[in-house]
Amino acid sequence: MELIVALGLIVFKVALLIAILLLLPLPLTWLERKIAGHIQQRMGPMRVGWHGLLQPVADGIKLLSKEDHIPAEADRFLFKLAPILALAPPFVVFVAIPFGETVSVLGAEITLYVSNMNVALLFVFAVIGLEVYGVIFGGWAANSKYAVLGSLRTCAQMISYEIPMGFAVIGVVMLAQSMSLLDIVRAQADVWNIVYQPVGFFVFFVAGLAEAQRIPFDLAEAEGDLGAGFHTEYSGIRFAFFMVSEYAIVLLVSVLVVILFFGGWNGVLVPLPPLLWFVLKVAFFIYLFIWFRFTFPRYRYDQLMAIGWKVLLPLSMANIIITGIVLF
Amino acid sequence: MSRAQERIGAWIGWAFFADLASALALTFGYMFSRSVTMQYPDKEKWLPYARYRGHHFLKRDQEGEIKCVACELCARICPCDCIEVIPYQDDKGNRRPAKFEIDMARCLFCGLCEDACPADAIALGQQYEFSSFSSRDLVIGRDNLLGKPGKAATGGGVVAARLNTEQDVLVETSEPHGYNWWRNIRQT
Structure with missing residues (x-):
């Protein structure tokens, strides 16, 4: 009986997580367009629902009802596989991510995470590394020059920014003496890691921007020169898959920044519920992503590589060495 | 301040992303400034100037x-x-x-x-x-x-209006004077 309850709970949590991740792009696209509009002194969507609130739903219906077009020269199998390969890793990653300690529902203590892995951080980086396959396959299978160029850029960018990203969190792991995200957050109960690891945070955040392919590192889908990058040839629901995965990665990077450097659900000064603190912090970082997008221009390809290899990598290594010396 | 000091100050600013920060501050300010969108034909309508040739x-x-x-x-x-x-x-x-x-x-x-x-x-x-x-x-x-209708008497403003699609597509308004649209333009 207990086993069934426990299993049911896990299934419920996973279902809830999937539902949240699938539905979150709707408010996020609305928010992005609204913020874009107001930064550019426009209003953004206004006509569907109150202040355009139903605009993402209308867009979703439009995408669903559009022709699912596969180019004649495309590799049909890879073309169909790519969106799913791009969509799955961000969803899988959230299994390892804690959103809080426990909440009590009807007297029972329910943990706010699906699993507490002792190598959660490693799992996150391993799975998010698979994301690049969806991009490679999507760009290659479409048999279009823009898509291939976009996917080449994306691959180079993702692979070269995963290295400083991985190095940047080593300082955090050293401080917490654990790779479990739960332990990392618990270690920050008094002082957040941002105090000890400002350089680590900087490297991680910049690499996260590149990983999520957001401006100023959105070379992969540079609208001006590549159409839409690796998903140029995609339409309808397959295109929506890529969009959902993009927003899931934005959410993931925000969540990771909060967990690793900003104390997770630990609050300061104001005693709010831990989950609310967590959501507020994540919302702030998502806003930061959108704010950056409509402020900065795009880096050139060589600048992108130079920042990754000549700035972020040495910085993250120096961060590891200094953290090690101080801890020793 | 000497030129050397200025240059050092510029380098320190560059290292701490002073330029990016000022850009972010600018866009943040714009985000809370008034929007210049004229909501035609949903809510507003432009009254032309007297010199307008319609x-x-x-x-x-x-x-x-x-x-x-x-x-x-x-x-x-x-x-x-x-x-x-x-x-x-x-x-x-x-x-x-x-x-x-x-x-x-x-x-x-x-x-x-x-x-x-x-x-x-x-x-x-x-x-x-x-x-x-x-x-x-x-x-x-x-x-x-x-x-x-003849020449505009006042003109040069935005008035509240309403789109009427019942018989013909018409943008109706009852206000004779509008607000000055230019007041929403941010002067920096």
Whole structure:
């Protein structure tokens, strides 16, 4: 009986997580367009629902009802596989991510995470590394020059920014003496890691921007020169898959920044519920992503590589060495 | 401050992303500034200035008679040949237009007809919403032209308006004066 309850709970949590991740792009696209509009002194969507609130739903219906077009020269199998390969890793990653300690529902203590892995951080980086396959396959299978160029850029960018990203969190792991995200957050109960690891945070955040392919590192889908990058040839629901995965990665990077450097659900000064603190912090970082997008221009390809290899990598290594010396 | 100090200050600023921070501050300020969007035709509508050249209209004199003397000068000067006037003699013995047609589909709104008119009978008014599904409907006759709105008296503002799609697509407004649209433009 207990086993069934426990299993049911896990299934419920996973279902809830999937539902949240699938539905979150709707408010996020609305928010992005609204913020874009107001930064550019426009209003953004206004006509569907109150202040355009139903605009993402209308867009979703439009995408669903559009022709699912596969180019004649495309590799049909890879073309169909790519969106799913791009969509799955961000969803899988959230299994390892804690959103809080426990909440009590009807007297029972329910943990706010699906699993507490002792190598959660490693799992996150391993799975998010698979994301690049969806991009490679999507760009290659479409048999279009823009898509291939976009996917080449994306691959180079993702692979070269995963290295400083991985190095940047080593300082955090050293401080917490654990790779479990739960332990990392618990270690920050008094002082957040941002105090000890400002350089680590900087490297991680910049690499996260590149990983999520957001401006100023959105070379992969540079609208001006590549159409839409690796998903140029995609339409309808397959295109929506890529969009959902993009927003899931934005959410993931925000969540990771909060967990690793900003104390997770630990609050300061104001005693709010831990989950609310967590959501507020994540919302702030998502806003930061959108704010950056409509402020900065795009880096050139060589600048992108130079920042990754000549700035972020040495910085993250120096961060590891200094953290090690101080801890020793 | 010496030049060396200035340069060092610039380098320190560069290292701590002073330029990026100022850009972010600027966009943040813009985000909370007023939007310049005119919500036409949902909520607002632009009232043109008095000098605006919109749809033509024909004027009447004090007795309510049409001012036009059907001299056909407007038809002569029209660069796109879109005015057609046929005169007749009314019961008072005056020369008046029996037919006065303007093909709005061909008109380029240069206002030369207004300048040429010796009787001050034709002018270009404030109306700018007269799109149609058929170019045939854009040939406007004499009686229709007499009923068109004249020059804007105040103009140059945004008024509250409402889109009416019940019979025809119309943007209705009851306000005579609008607010100055330029007040929303951020001056930096």
